[in-house]
Amino acid sequence: xxxxxxxxxxxxxxxxxxxxxxxxxxxxxxxxxxxxxxxxxxxxxxxxxxxxxxxxxxxxxxxxxxxxxxxxxxxxxxxxxxxxxxxxxxxxxxxxxxxxxxxxxxxxxxxxxxxxxxxxxxxxxxxxxxxxxxxxxxxxxxxxxxxxxxxxxxxxxxxxxxxxxxxxxxxxxxxxxxxxxxxxxxxxxxxxxxxxxxxxxxxxxxxxxxxxxxxxxxxxxxxxxxxxxxxx
Amino acid sequence: xxxxxxxxxxxxxxxxxxxxxxxxxxxxxxxxxxxxxxxxxxxxxxxxxxxxxxxxxxxxxxxxxxxxxxxxxxxxxxxxxxxxxxxxxxxxxxxxxxxxxxxxxxxxxxxxx
Numbered sequence: 001x002x003x004x005x006x007x008x009x010x011x012x013x014x015x016x017x018x019x020x021x022x023x024x025x026x027x028x029x030x031x032x033x034x035x036x037x038x039x040x041x042x043x044x045x046x047x048x049x050x051x052x053x054x055x056x057x058x059x060x061x062x063x064x065x066x067x068x069x070x071x072x073x074x075x076x077x078x079x080x081x082x083x084x085x086x087x088x089x090x091x092x093x094x095x096x097x098x099x100x101x102x103x104x105x106x107x108x109x110x111x112x113x114x115x116x117x118x119x120x121x122x123x124x125x126x127x128x129x130x131x132x133x134x135x136x137x138x139x140x141x142x143x144x145x146x147x148x149x150x151x152x153x154x155x156x157x158x159x160x161x162x163x164x165x166x167x168x169x170x171x172x173x174x175x176x177x178x179x180x181x182x183x184x185x186x187x188x189x190x191x192x193x194x195x196x197x198x199x200x201x202x203x204x205x206x207x208x209x210x211x212x213x214x215x216x217x218x219x220x221x222x223x224x225x226x227x228x229x230x231x232x
Numbered sequence: 233x234x235x236x237x238x239x240x241x242x243x244x245x246x247x248x249x250x251x252x253x254x255x256x257x258x259x260x261x262x263x264x265x266x267x268x269x270x271x272x273x274x275x276x277x278x279x280x281x282x283x284x285x286x287x288x289x290x291x292x293x294x295x296x297x298x299x300x301x302x303x304x305x306x307x308x309x310x311x312x313x314x315x316x317x318x319x320x321x322x323x324x325x326x327x328x329x330x331x332x333x334x335x336x337x338x339x340x341x342x343x344x345x
Contacts, residue, residue, distance in 0.1 A: 002274070010269035014262050021258075041244075045251035046258075053259055057266075146276055 004068035008061055009143060013152065015057035016137055020156040022050045023130045027163040031170050055105055062098060071214065087209040090139030097133040100125045130160060131187060135194070139208060144199035153195075161188050 025047040034040040062078050065071075073091065077084035079099065081092035107114060107122040138144050138153065161184055168180040198204055206215060 003270075006270040006273045007266075009273045010266045013269055014266050017265075018258075018262060039247060041247045042250050042254070045248070046254055049251065049255040050258065053255070053262060057262065143273060143277055148272075 004064045005070060007064040008068060009141070011057050011061040011064060012137060012141070013149065015054055015061055016133055016156060017152070018050055018054040018057060019130055019133055020159050022047060022054055023126060024159050024163040025050065026126060027160075027167050031167055051104075051108075055101060058098060058101060085211050086214070087140050090136060090208055093132050093136035094140060097129050097136055100129040100132070104129070134191070138191070138195055138199055141199070144195065150195070157188055157191060 025043055029040075029044060029047055032040060033043065065073050066075050066078055071086045073084055073086055077086075077091065077095070079095060081095045081099075082088050083095075084091050103122055104125055107119050111119050134153065134156065141149070143149055144153075164184050165181065168177045168184075171177050171180075198207070
């Protein structure tokens with residue numbers, strides 16, 4: 001079922017791009033960003049609609065992953081962190097991101113029934129959701145070393161990094177700005193270092209925690225044989 | 233006063249229409265990107281089709297050549313799985329001779345009973 005495998009890859013990448021756009025629009029919203037071409041109402045409406053679109057693509061990503069029998073990722077492993085034998089840490093980052101996204105959606109649906117501060121607190125999870133999803137893609141992504149995908153991931157990091165730094169600059173000088181700038185810079189450098197030392201190096205499939213049974217299937221010349229190798 | 237309300241209402245409708253239009257464009261773009269990326273992955277990463285085992289596809293994966301991994305660890309052998317497929321998927325060459333019909337008469341054997 002290689003089609004499911006490619007569906008998982010494609011929907012995962014598109015979901016990350018949509019999540020990046022959603023986060024950037026959300027950051028712009030906190031500063032009441034508005035232009036003639038993009039009035040505040042349009043920006044807020046787009047932010048809401050793109051969030052829902054992101055959820056739809058994440059749902060497709062998860063469903064196709066669960067349906068694909070290759071890695072044997074069940075529905076439990078899709079929602080409970082560290083319950084899968086396949087690349088436990090990196091898959092769990094995706095699971096955590098999914099759980100955070102679910103909390104965001106549920107709290108937004110129940111927004112009228114929740115205290116504003118509670119909803120706001122949960123909504124901040126969106127900012128944690130993005131880096132976790134990015135690292136999930138880089139660590140579990142079977143295609144992280146493709147040049148065009150590396151460029152796309154780099155673009156996502158640049159967009160969110162620029163949006164956060166722009167927002168921090170608006171906040172004015174202070175401890176929050178300094179801490180935020182430092183955290184953003186450290187995150188960007190850590191991501192670059194991780195990619196260079198991890199997915200770009202040979203042997204990543206084994207180091208990432210791919211089960212030995214799947215590693216050995218790569219030695220067979222079957223249609224699915226290339227997949228363990230590419231799940232590096 | 234009435235004109236002011238009408239203008240505000242019209243502006244609101246325009247903005248809602250713009251949100252709808254942009255959302256539709258982005259949704260269409262995301263769907264098209266999914267299809268395009270699925271196809272790109274199928275071509276860039278071996279394991280799906282004959283075209284994926286071309287040398288350009290191998291180069292794009294950035295993995296080391298199969299020969300260097302043949303005696304490597306499990307991890308490296310897994311990563312070279314795609315190249316093994318490529319190795320097994322050598323292009324077929326045409327036969328040197330055309331097939332000829334046998335001069336012997338066909339033999340029919342009964343299945344029993």
